Amino acid sequence: MQRHSSDLATCYVGVSFYRTASGQELHTAVAQVFNERGDGVVVRGGTAQISKSDRQPHLALSDARQLLLNALAEYRTKHGHQPARIVIHKSSNFTSGEINGFHEAADLRNIDHVDLLWIQRRGAPHLYRTGQLPPLRGTSAQLDARSLLLYTRGSVPYFHTYPGLYVPQPLLIRSVTPGTDLQTAGTDILALSKMNWNNAQLDERDPLTLRTAYRVGSILKHIPTEARIATRYAYYM
Template sequence: MRLTYLPEPDLEFFGGARHLDPRHGITDYGPADAHQQHVRTIRVGVVGSEANIDGLRRWLDRCRQPLAAKDSRLTRFYLPFPGFDTTTGFRSTLVFDSRLERPIRERSLRRLTEQPPDVATRDAVDLYLEELTTLDEEPGCDVVLIARPDHLPERTNAQVDERRPWRKAKSASPENFRALLKAEAMRFSRPLQIIRRSTWDPTFKDPDADGERRQQDEATRAWNLHTALYYKAGGVPWRLPRDPSALTSCYVGVSFYKTNDGATLHTSVAQVFNQRGDGVIIRGGPVRVSKDDRQPHLTGDDAQRLLSNSLKRYKAEHHTQPARVVLHKTSSYTWAEIDGFSDAADAADLSVLELLWLPSSEPVRLFRFGEHPPLRGTMLSLSATRHLLYTRGSVPSYGTYPGMYIPAPLPFRTIESESSPETLASELLALTKMNWNQTQLDGKRPITLRTAEQVGEILRHTPDDIRPQPRYAYYM
């Protein structure tokens, strides 16, 4: 048994400058791709009620100017927003056009409150799809803001079995507005950003919002929303630094999801990410749950095909092959899977293939003297192959723990590896920061598996006649 502390990984910004905090890096240096386009004009479409379109636009206009940080003694945790303007921060601006605004009648939205949750959600999606269809015919739009209905009677608090997260949650509504709308909108050419009214209107009490969303201050809300918009419009807010002497690495996440009727279990998708954070989505085929360990597994041929297709898509997107692939999988590996992935690596002439299993939970916990949880970056090795990593915990640079609940560690097990466990853990820690919906250091799962969960939830609603979009921006 060995305890190790891993320092917070740096991120890379404009000019190769580095900082461990995304907000400091954007404010001090600018986004990583600022040299490619010094002024980025993001043309925004909006769909929602007339009142919500107006309220959202007024708040986004306010965000062009700096917003003060929350009044708190935690001055290193709560940071001001620099304003979304071409002269500071993201070096970009949002542009609105009345042709790209599609209002939905208030009385149509009010009728939703009189219906059962499943029917209301389906009808709400149809209302928005009708306007998105018209908006898709308009040129000159980069991303579409969806002002979510204020009082949609939607069940969202489903209980998930942590030991078998691929199973459909028992209390889940079969319809979920976000997932269903994004699935149906795969046919359109622009990614969506769904926004609740509580984001721009602090007086609105959102009945479906959780505690973490309600407690966010205005500057933090502005940071998270504008980072997502910048990425969805094609920007690169930050990237992982790369040692020139190191192999070019790509990270693949493999998870599983049930079809909407619950009849079939599919391989989720391989999410292929490079160190820039570019994500490519690959959908796999059906799988079966093993009678031996009650986990889903691929056949050897399916494993070979999945990784081969992932590498082909990677090369098509980036015009080169990686030298090293690190595969993160949510279920254990069978010998057939190991052989299949190895065959694909050999066929592609990969220098290094590393296989990691990330179980959903681990019974071991660490405790620290005092009131704060273990430091983010604390790693406990229980054996040569079994490890746990605190990706959520007290953050020294903040001087506090940014979460609300007792953090659980991220377990990982090395199946096939050439790198040290500490190197693999440092990469996992860095990959938790490649989340463009969140700018604070409190993400638990690496972007590979976080995306697997998001993509699986959306793909289970995607009709067979709609080809899934390959960019991660359509799923986040």
């Protein structure tokens, strides 16, 4: 990822969920991406619960706090210092307990800048472009103060076409943190959608934070809860 000299050192964290092989428990998988380098570290979270109100998986306050503390510990081990900014990409909405838990973890590590982003893969409105090709990759539309529509896949001028098999589906990015710069958030997500080094394709729909979390979860579900896991993402490719 390109960085300006004035940019803060940022830790990007993707939070998604997976069921154990027995299907009895719902756990959290985290794929952590370091700055512009794309080095991934895996952290396994606690047990999540399906909310009766929105039917989405969520963490308790204490589990959310511990999850981010563990992720920051891995970051410090890798870099020798804490980040100045944390960006959390989550596959479900944030509850008040999760918001408070993540902020408590950041406060314990004296990190002031925290962006919490819910990335929706379904239910986003579609945009249309004059002609036969779909919208350009990178097309965005801010729907309101906290919602951004973003095409991470789409037509690419360099190829003079859309290099895909199906109609591209946009992502709906919702911020739960007041003051989040949605254009910066969208730019980061667009860059992270091209950082899967284990892929010959130009881009992917999901940012690397969530893409790796999905894939890691499909492996972690076969590992006993009490067993130690490898933290390097290279082991999960």
